[in-house]
Amino acid sequence: MRTGNLSAIGAGLALTLALSACGSDSVGSGSADVSDNPELQELVEAAQEEGTLTLYGVPAENLLRSVADEFTELYGIEVEPVRLVSSDLSQRFSSEASAGEPASDAILLTHSPFYAEALDKDWLTPLTEAEVPDYPDSYPEDFVVEDGDVPLVSLVPTSMVYNTDEVSEAPTSWEEYAEPEYEGKLAVADPATSPANLAFWQIMRDEYGDDFLRGIAENDPTWHNSAVPGTQAVAAGEATLGHPGVQAIVDNLRESDAPVKATVPGPTTGPEIALGLTEGAQNPNAAKLFAHYILSEEGNTHLAEISEAASPYGLGLDDFQRPEPVSDEQEAEISELLGAE
Incomplete structure (x- = not known):
């Protein structure tokens, strides 16, 4: 089953630029001082x-x-x-x-x-x-x-989403997706929904091998067309683990006291x-x-x-692998291995 449409999320944090000492050099009704430029x-x-x-x-x-x-x-x-x-x-x-x-x-x-x-x-x-x-x-x-x-x-780093009513501690490996206990309990976006999603699964193939992807297929995931409906399914208790996770989506649901969290248990891209x-x-x-x-x-x-994403200026880049292009052949293999065809 494939479902969904994106909705939205986030949190606010204020950044303020200084006013000039007397305020006379600030421009218009804004607070940015650009008098030296x-x-x-x-x-x-x-x-x-x-x-x-x-x-x-x-x-x-x-x-x-x-x-x-x-x-x-x-x-x-x-x-x-x-x-x-x-x-x-x-x-x-x-x-x-x-x-x-x-x-x-x-x-x-x-x-x-x-x-x-x-x-x-x-x-x-x-x-x-x-x-x-x-x-x-x-x-x-x-x-x-x-x-x-x-x-x-x-x-934007890809994370794993999990229902905190069903999972007491954050998973420590992406391999949890293939554990038999999660059969029928996975909400996963179709790998072809974005180049970054395909790049993630290629990283998983390189890291854990094809049997890992086959194990996910054996768990009979519910397929979605984006991160939002899958995360919502986890929050509603319709699934225990979800992929891909986006921190802002999770944060928005948690503001409504939904039992959902996100974690990055290994190498990731996005x-x-x-x-x-x-x-x-x-x-x-x-x-x-x-x-x-x-x-x-x-x-x-x-x-x-x-x-909670990474910035080109360096913030959050340590654990982020830049997405690499995935060939048509690799895409077909990933979809077949995951059972997403």
Whole structure:
């Protein structure tokens, strides 16, 4: 059985930039002091004339709202976050862009071939041509793709989800998925739902062998089309273990006292969220200013902290393996081994 649609999550953590001593050099109604950076000051003033920013994103709704609120506090620009799952976001964005009626100003979407296509069709503005202050000079060069035109801003580690009413202690190995005691008690997203999910299962093959994946198939998992419905199934007691886990989703359910937790019991990888600026956006300066914010060490670390993800600036990278492309042949083998065909 395959179910689900993504919903959302998150928590807030405030990051505040200092005001100048007398406050006279702060720009507009925001609190960020940019008086020592004329280029940035000019961009802030242009963005404030536009006044708003429409942000499409795949991070959980509460995470988008926390980032939006921080950006508004700093620069006095109202943000309308629109949260969608990756497939829905790319489809909506593509439909609007191909019709010449883009509604977003910036997007935060899982990196995939979509970005190369969108750049090729002039749906996105190449970041190297956008004249975003401090980019690309101050951004970690290992985390830019598409010839520098697409920066990766968040690396989301895959975790294991478990029902705390059924499991008293956090599992210590991914191999728990194949234990016979969990037959009929697994909620798993189809491996083909994302490149990062496929990359995870390839890591599992390399780490534990094909028999591990066969053991999961023997436990007859319930298959879902994303992390959210699987995690919800674990929280509701319909399953004991779930995959993949996303910490923000789990945190949101725990706020409602759901008996669910997440753990990372071994090597992991996960989706890499990339930033895009919409070509022909209604608020291009606000989009460029948002890019400056989310690509700065302060703004990027804020996103990592509230989402418990990894940052290109180093936070949380020690246990994260960058996802590697999985061939069509490997994908077919993984699906067959897991019984997900």
